[in-house]
Amino acid sequence: MRIIRQIAWAIVLVVALAACGGPIGESIDGAPQIVATTGLIADVAGQIAGDRVAIIALMQPGQDPHTYEPAPADVAKLQLADLVLANGIDYEESLMPVLEELEAGGEVRIVYVSEGVDVLPGAHHHEGDEDEHDHAAGDPHTWMDPNNVLIWVDNIAGALRDIDPQGAEAYQANADAYKAELADLDAFIAGQVDAISEADRKLVTDHDALGYFAHRYGFEAVGAVIPNVTTSAEPSAADLAELVTVMREQNVKAIFVSSTVSDEMSRQVAAEIGHPVQVLQLYYTLGTPGSGADTYLDMMRVNVETIVSGLGTGS
Ligand SMILES: [Zn+2]
Structure with a gap:
């Protein structure tokens, strides 16, 4: 302090x-x-x-x-x-x-x-979506x-x-x-995710924040509690029901939640699935001093270790 x-x-x-x-x-x-x-x-x-x-x-x-x-x-x-x-x-x-x-x-x-980056559409963006978010x-x-x-x-x-x-x-x-x-860092992440089998490379997050990670390291972003690239949107009951179905069908083992938002809704979804689902914290922006995620490089290393602990063969 x-x-x-x-x-x-x-x-x-x-x-x-x-x-x-x-x-x-x-x-x-x-x-x-x-x-x-x-x-x-x-x-x-x-x-x-x-x-x-x-x-x-x-x-x-x-x-x-x-x-x-x-x-x-x-x-x-x-x-x-x-x-x-x-x-x-x-x-x-x-x-x-x-x-x-x-x-x-x-x-x-x-x-x-980010000017000049090849911008990806949100994983759950549908052509024709025209609400405020x-x-x-x-x-x-x-x-x-x-x-x-x-x-x-x-x-x-x-x-x-x-x-x-x-x-x-x-x-x-x-x-x-x-x-x-x-x-x-790129080589470190690529090496770490080798511990996750192809079948388990499925990401469910609190909102669509791992699109670029998924694209680079061979994961699929199969769902999000808020199926939008911003936390300022809200999921509908139908969105949540669809997520539960997808997680059951694809045997997804974890939900990753941003350090800046409550994990309450993610925990409720995890409890609905029927098979064990871990709710784990990721950093999409820097953590507080002492969190171990207070630089970009450290934050990404902490994140990849958390993703491996949630989806790797040992989990
Ligand atoms: Zn975000």
């Missing part, structure tokens, strides 16, 4: 200094102000920024980016920023109109880190395949170069080193 409080104070201080330090977007020492919407993006950007420039995360660990509503103080942080790093693909749902307005007003530069934009959870994070790295390195050309060489060196770590 002390660390969290110190970080919170540091953020307040930075914002306060920036606010009284002359022109908008300029801090007292002239360092650029960079705000990432989520801790996950701040972590990846921080790996590339190194010690040249600090990256502030707007959302706190444990907040669900789909349902997060910006407070006035958060909007103020965005207004003071020289650069905002966001995921896009409608991931930061409530923030998108705010970001679009700031960008249209020429107040800040916004870089969407129809995410025609596609599945925003691009980072569940580390190969997509290679694209993030290029986008972030480019954005940092643009606002701090003198740091270009340092950013490139950091980007290259981090890309090597992403390649190691």
Whole structure:
């Protein structure tokens, strides 16, 4: 808790200094102000920024980016920023109109880190769905395949170069080193999932968040408690009945639930199946400090170990 409080104070201080330090977007020492919407993006950007420039995360660990509503103080942080790093693909749902307005007003530069990723449709997206939560934009959870994070790295390195050309060489060196770590992560995941038989490579999640993971590592996303790419949607009784049927027919052994949402509905579904079904927690965004999932690389390693424990031959 002390660390969290110190970080919170540091953020307040930075914002306060920036606010009284002359022109908008300029801090007292002239360092650029960079705000990432989520801790996950701040972590990846921080790996590339190194010690040249600090990256502030707007959302706190444990907040669900789909349902997060910006407070006035958060909007103020965005207004003071020289650069905002966001995921896009409608991931930061409530923030998108705010970001679009700031960008249209020429107040800040916004870089969407997933720009250029080959966006997948949601696993349970049906052509013609037209309710308010129809995410025609596609599945925003691009980072569940580390190969997509290679694209993030290029986008972030480019954005940092643009606002701090003198740091270009340092950013490139950091980007290259981090890309090597992403390649190691990809190999680690591929090796770990070898422990899961072809027949058991079926993913059921709280919402459709593992599409890119499934696509990369040979899994099928057979169902979700909320059959939508956002937690802000709600399942119908028919959706839940269909999920129970699919899980029985395909002998699915686990439901994976995001660390940012309640697992209550997933537990109710698991109890309906008739064969043992584990309800296990995954991280789709960074966990709190000390969770073991407080960096992107650690988060993905923890996730794959959980998936193997739920579906592997030993389970
Ligand atoms: Zn999600």
